[in-house]
Amino acid sequence: MFTQAxxxxxxxxxxxxxxxxxxxxxxxRFRSAETGIGDDCAEIEAPPPGHVLVMTTDPCPRxxxxxxxxxxxxxxxxxxxxxxxxxLAAMGAQPVGIVVSTVMPNEMPVSDYERFLDGLVxxxxxxxxxxxxxxxxxxxxxxxxxxxxxxVRKDRVMRRVGAAPGHLIYVIGExxxxxxxxxxxxxxxxxxxxxxxxxxxxxxLHRPVARLREGQVLGGAGVVSACMDASDGVSGCLRELAVxxxxxxxxxxxxxxxxxxxxxxxxxxxxxxxxxxxxxxxxELVITVPPDRTAxxxxxxxxHGIQHQFIGEVTEGTGRVLLSEDGRVRRLTNFASxxxxxxxxxxxxxxxxxxxxxxxxxxxxxxx
Numbered sequence: 001m002f003t004q005a006x007x008x009x010x011x012x013x014x015x016x017x018x019x020x021x022x023x024x025x026x027x028x029r030f031r032s033a034e035t036g037i038g039d040d041c042a043e044i045e046a047p048p049p050g051h052v053l054v055m056t057t058d059p060c061p062r063x064x065x066x067x068x069x070x071x072x073x074x075x076x077x078x079x080x081x082x083x084x085x086x087x088l089a090a091m092g093a094q095p096v097g098i099v100v101s102t103v104m105p106n107e108m109p110v111s112d113y114e115r116f117l118d119g120l121v122x123x124x125x126x127x128x129x130x131x132x133x134x135x136x137x138x139x140x141x142x143x144x145x146x147x148x149x150x151x152v153r154k155d156r157v158m159r160r161v162g163a164a165p166g167h168l169i170y171v172i173g174e175x176x177x178x179x180x181x182x183x184x185x186x187x188x189x190x191x192x193x194x195x196x197x198x199x200x201x202x203x204x205l206h207r208p209v210a211r212l213r214e215g216q217v218l219g220g221a222g223v224v225s226a227c228m229d230a231s232d233g234v235s236g237c238l239r240e241l242a243v244x245x246x247x248x249x250x251x252x253x254x255x256x257x258x259x260x261x262x263x264x265x266x267x268x269x270x271x272x273x274x275x276x277x278x279x280x281x282x283x284e285l286v287i288t289v290p291p292d293r294t295a296x297x298x299x300x301x302x303x304h305g306i307q308h309q310f311i312g313e314v315t316e317g318t319g320r321v322l323l324s325e326d327g328r329v330r331r332l333t334n335f336a337s338x339x340x341x342x343x344x345x346x347x348x349x350x351x352x353x354x355x356x357x358x359x360x361x362x363x364x365x366x367x368x
Contacts, residue, residue, distance in 0.1 A: 010113060011106035011138075018136060022110070026117050027124070027131040042099050042133030047151040053096070054157070056087035057147040064281075064350060065205050068185040073112045076144055077119020078207065083231060084148035085127045086210040086283050090229035092158045092219020093150030095129035095212070100146050103139035116144070127212050158219045158227035163245040163288040167225050167314040170297075171284050172214050174307055175234055176262035176273065177204035178281025179357070183265055186354055191268045197261035204282065211285045214306045218285075221300055223293040233280035236336020238321045241286065248317025251332070253325025255311050272362050274323075279357060280337045288314055323363070330363040 010018060019038075027037055047053050060083060063075040080100060088095055100120065104113060124130055129148060181201035184191045193201060211229075218224050226245065230237040242249045258266060258273035266273035289297045301308050312324075321332045335357060338344060345353040 008109055008111075009106065010104055010108045010110060013110065015136065018113070022114060022117060023136070026121050037131065037133050039133075042097065044096055044132070044149055050154055051151050052154045052157065054088065054091050054093050054150045054152060055147065056084055057145065058083045058087070059143060059145040061346065064182060067350075068182065068205075070206060073115040073142075074119035074122070075206070076142070077116045077121070078123050079119075080144045080146045081120055081123025081127065081129060082208060082210050082283065084146040085123070085129055085212055086229045086231055088129075088148055088150040089210050089212040089215035090158060090227050090285060091150065091152055092156055092215050092224075092227070093152040094216060095127060096149045096151050097130045097132035098146050098148040100131055100134040100144060102134070102136050102145075103141070103143045104136065105141060106138055108142060116142075127210060152219065156219050156222060158215065158224050158287075160226055160228050160241055160244050162224075163226035163241055163247060163314050164290075165247060165314055165316045167288040167290050168294055168310060169238075169249060169251070169312045169314060170287050170289060171230070171234060171309045171311055172211050172218075172287060172306060173209075173230075173282055173284035174204075174259055175282055175284060175309065176258050176276035176279070177201060178208065179276045179279045180262045180265040181205035182281070182350075183269060183276075183354065183358075186351070187269065191265060193261060193264050197264060200259075200261050201265075208281065208283050210283055214304070215285055217300060217304050217306065218287065218297070221296065223289055223297045223300065224287045225290050226288045228286050230282065230284040230286050231280065232338065233278065233334075233336035234282075234284060234286060235278035235321060235332060235334050236280070236338065237286040238332075239319075239334050239336070241288070242317070242321055243319035245314070246317075246319060248315045248320045248322055249312060250315050250329065251312035251321070251323045252310075253323050255309070256323070269358065271358050274362060275335055275357055275360075278332065279335045333360055333362060333364050335360070 060080040063079050066075050181204045228237045238249045256274050322329050323332050343356050
């Protein structure tokens with residue numbers, strides 16, 4: 001959209017031109033004239049009777065694909081939308097809009113900022129979440145933070161609390177693809193994945209998806225007792241749900257099976273594929289379903305093409321995540337991306353986390 005070829009950097013445009021020439025033309029078309037962006041505040045319509053507004057805010061971490069495969073700011077835009085919409089999905093909400101605040105260095109090329117905006121537009125089109133406002137400012141390094149708002153029926157909000165003994169555990173989406181793809185870039189000399197499996201891994205790394213449609217279908221039907229988005233990893237999600245509900249989550253070792261691309265990568269690296277399944281980056285939803293609603297859940301999944309995998313059962317307990325296999329029940333290691341920890345890739349780098357993921361035992365050494 002920008003046509004002044006001589007203005008290669010943002011500081012050669014200035015704030016007003018950035019807004020008028022780059023931002024507004026992209027996002028005004030998603031809003032009516034009365035509620036378009038450009039005012040001091042974003043206008044959000046009141047929810048229909050019986051509905052509530054839900055809100056989430058998340059800064060976009062540096063997309064890993066940006067460093068290992070594709071240095072394109074488009075990924076920042078897509079991820080800024082994804083990480084916020086995924087939270088709405090976990091509540092079963094319909095997006096109302098998102099406000100986005102960005103900090104950009106003066107010397108940032110206009111073309112890079114345009115690619116960021118293009119990624120936001122792609123996310124808006126993918127999940128129907130319009131950009132309704134935000135802020136821009138100059139700073140030392142590029143950052144983007146989104147605050148998304150959604151609407152959901154008050155009696156259909158999915159929450160983290162509600163799982164009970166006897167409820168079944170499912171994962172919505174496909175586990176393990178992101179880390180299988182990332183390990184392929186970190187260890188290219190040890191891996192050779194071709195054909196359709198290679199394309200699936202590329203999609204998982206370059207264009208991860210939020211399970212928004214699935215969350216709305218399941219929430220609207222009222223078949224889910226507890227739900228959480230697995231942005232920090234399936235194992236971390238299971239741990240949080242188990243603690244919040246004062247129960248144990250017991251996974252079925254025979255059910256925790258990888259797809260073909262994940263199995264290929266795990267076999268080449270000599271790692272238990274279940275570590276990749278339990279890690280992060282795939283933006284799944286982890287749900288529990290009461291036993292008397294499982295048949296309805298299965299019908300909904302079939303009718304709406306909802307990819308899901310049964311992985312275990314909720315039992316009485318004290319907040320543990322266990323795996324039952326070969327007549328033994330053992331406590332699983334938490335392979336979540338946890339901030340302020342020795343394994344946080346935000347602090348210690350992705351290579352540190354990758355080494356830990358590959359070499360840390362699947363099970364904790366502490367006895368039950």
